[in-house]
Amino acid sequence: MTTENYLGALTGVRSGKRSFYPEYVRTAERLERAVGALDRISRALVRTGEGPRALVEAVVRAAAEHVQADWLLFAVADGALRAARPRFLLLTGGTLVEDERLFPPDALAHLRILRTRPWEAGDPADTGVRVPMTLDCEPVGGIAARPAPGMDIADTDLAVLRVLANQAAVALHNSYLVHATMQLRGRTEALSEAAEQQARDLAARNAELQQTQRRLIEVMQRQALDDERHRIARELHDSVTQDVLSAGMMIEICRAELTEPGTDLGALRDKLTGAKDLTRHAVERLRAAIYALHHSESEPSGSLPVLLERLSTVHLPTDLTVSVSVHGEPVPLPGEAEHSLLRITGEALFNTVMHTNAARARIRLDYRADRIRLSISDDGDGDPAQLRRMLRLSSATDLAGAHRGLANMRARTEELGGTLSIRRSRIGGILLLLEIPLPLVTEAA
Structure with a gap:
């Protein structure tokens, strides 16, 4: 084929x-x-x-x-x-x-x-x-x-x-x-833009926050300075002022006696010597207060019963007899708390010496399970109702330093979370009663 x-x-x-x-x-x-x-x-x-x-x-x-x-x-x-x-x-x-x-x-x-x-x-x-x-x-x-x-x-x-x-x-x-x-990409771009906008908003808010923080720090610094100024004033009032006022009163008495005929110069000299001792004591207490203002946080706290015992013997050169009694098991307290209680007790004894004719004063410290009770009583002629009115008046208005001691005592008590009451004592005079709850609450804490 x-x-x-x-x-x-x-x-x-x-x-x-x-x-x-x-x-x-x-x-x-x-x-x-x-x-x-x-x-x-x-x-x-x-x-x-x-x-x-x-x-x-x-x-x-x-x-x-x-x-x-x-x-x-x-x-x-x-x-x-x-x-x-x-x-x-x-x-x-x-x-x-x-x-x-x-x-x-x-x-x-x-x-x-x-x-x-x-x-x-x-x-x-x-x-x-x-x-x-x-x-x-x-x-x-x-x-x-x-x-x-x-x-x-x-x-x-x-x-x-x-x-x-x-x-x-x-x-x-x-x-x-x-x-x-494409939709996911669009959403991603939208989210990215939203995230950038949020970042810008956060940056602006952060700047505002930093500015606010700076202002707050300035306010806190001013507040700290004011608090320290008030604390220094209270320390000086509760320590040096007492001796200075006592010395001034004694000098005024001596001046009044100089104008009287037949004045006993020996007795007058003894009174002036006492005034001199008070001024020296005031200088020493001023130095101690300045030292305490610089070292109060670094110094170890002492024993409150011991400090009260010392206070009863060296408070003022008078004939006032002071007794201290402690009941219950002592509880360790922060240095600031012991310092405040000591200052309150000192101010109460000073008021007893300066404003009453008391011969005896009693300090009673009770340690209880849920609180501390500190009482200062005397046998003078003070009026509890009048002291309560003074305390209310000092809280309502500025008295240019008058009754500052009472206001300081109440302020220190409230800083510790406690209460201060004024009553008639069993021995006839004034009874100041402090009740401080436990555990202790302080401004520092």
């Missing part, structure tokens, strides 16, 4: 079997249609960036053109590709329809099948053709069509529709990811 005869047998040209050539022609047409379909598929699927709807419309038109369909349906199964929009779309007469109420009955039957997963593609009762759409080997919908009359749908056409459907599923998913990424 010649070469020409071989070519004729293969192509069907001039062959004795008349069926070979028409089959060849149909195969060539299918091949040409397949190539054209692939070209349309590629043009449709590159529209991923335009959004899901544009992609679906391009797929529907490419598939309908390939099978020359009277109508073509693209549908996503219920529950699959949840972000895909539209869920189904019908192309009929060149018009895209999304309302299923306008679908032809046969298209509506295919829609119900495509929306249910899984479904059987080979239903002989169906009219038209239908191919599944899969993603990761899972059915996610499909394409159904009714070809034009006389249109012969071969396996290659179904293969083209399957490729188009599967690639459409991938493209839909990618389109969703692209748009989700």
Whole structure:
């Protein structure tokens, strides 16, 4: 057989079997249609960036053109590709329809099948053709069509529709990811801008806070200076002032006696010597107060009963007899607390000497489970009601230093969280009673 005869047998040209050539022609047409379909598929699927709807419309038109369909349906199964929009779309007469109420009955039957997963593609009762759409080997919908009359749908056409459907599923998913990424990027930019704005706001607030803190520090420094000034004034009043006033009173008495005839100069000299001792004592106490102002926090606290015992013997050079009694188990107290209680007791004894004719004074210190009771009583002629009125008056107005001792005693007591009361003593004079709760509460704490 010649070469020409071989070519004729293969192509069907001039062959004795008349069926070979028409089959060849149909195969060539299918091949040409397949190539054209692939070209349309590629043009449709590159529209991923335009959004899901544009992609679906391009797929529907490419598939309908390939099978020359009277109508073509693209549908996503219920529950699959949840972000895909539209869920189904019908192309009929060149018009895209999304309302299923306008679908032809046969298209509506295919829609119900495509929306249910899984479904059987080979239903002989169906009219038209239908191919599944899969993603990761899972059915996610499909394409159904009714070809034009006389249109012969071969396996290659179904293969083209399957490729188009599967690639459409991938493209839909990618389109969703692209748009989700863009939205996420927009949210990220918005969050970044909000974070920058918040950072600017925080910086402004931090600057305001620093300015407020500087002002607060200045106020606290001024307050600390005022508190220290008041504390120094109280210390000087409760210590040095007592001796200075005693010396001044004694000097006034001596001046009055000098004007009287027959004055006993020896007795007068003794009184002036006492005044001199008081002034020397005042200087010593002033130095001690200055030293205490510089070293009060560093010095160890002493024993309050011992300090009261010493106070009763060296308070003033008078004939006042002072007794100290301690009851209960002594409780260690901070140095500031012992110092305040000691100053209160000293001020009370000083008032007893200066303002009454008392001969005896009693200091009683009671340590109890929940409080400390300190009482200073005398047998003088003082009036408790008058002292209470003076104390109220000193609290209501500034008396230019008058009755400052009473106000200082109450202020020190309140700093310790306690109360100060003034009563009539059992031995006839004044009773000052301090009750300090335990555990001790101080301003420093």
